[in-house]
Amino acid sequence: MSVTITKTAGYTAEITWTPADDLQGHIAKTVESDQLAYALEALGQPVLHGTPEQVLTAAQHTATLARLLERRAASHVVQLRDIHGLSWRKIAAALLDDPEKQSSIRRMYESGRRHLGN
Known part of the structure; x- marks a missing residue:
């Protein structure tokens, strides 16, 4: 990288x-666009102080970046499963710290396939 x-x-x-x-x-x-700055600030201060407009802007930027990262993670699940042949269990253990959450990983996989146009 x-x-x-x-x-x-x-x-x-x-x-x-x-x-x-x-x-x-x-x-x-x-x-x-300051999305990264707002997201990093949210990591450090989960409860932000400011006017409602300032907090709304921070929430909007953080949520937008979080959605993009969720799509990327779902695409990674597709790659891990389809290209590298990893089991649902192994992916669930790595991504969700729980090998039993295979159904959640399958949902991520289906989302990733939709985003990739498959």
Whole structure:
């Protein structure tokens, strides 16, 4: 993976990527639109303070990025199952920390197939 996050000092970091890492422009969009910043802030402060409009904007950006990541995770499940032949159980253990949640992984798989156009 050529996307890198380098801790520079204290509480700062630098993110770098190449155009080949972001063929659809999602990384650039999340940075430029502040989606990534809002999502990271939500990780650090699950209860945000501010006006209703500020909290709504933060929630909107965080939810948009979360949906995109859910689609990507579902696509990964398709790859793990169809290309690499992993069992539902092994995927469930890795992604959901519970090998018994195979039906949840199957739903992710079906979602991933829809998003991939299969």
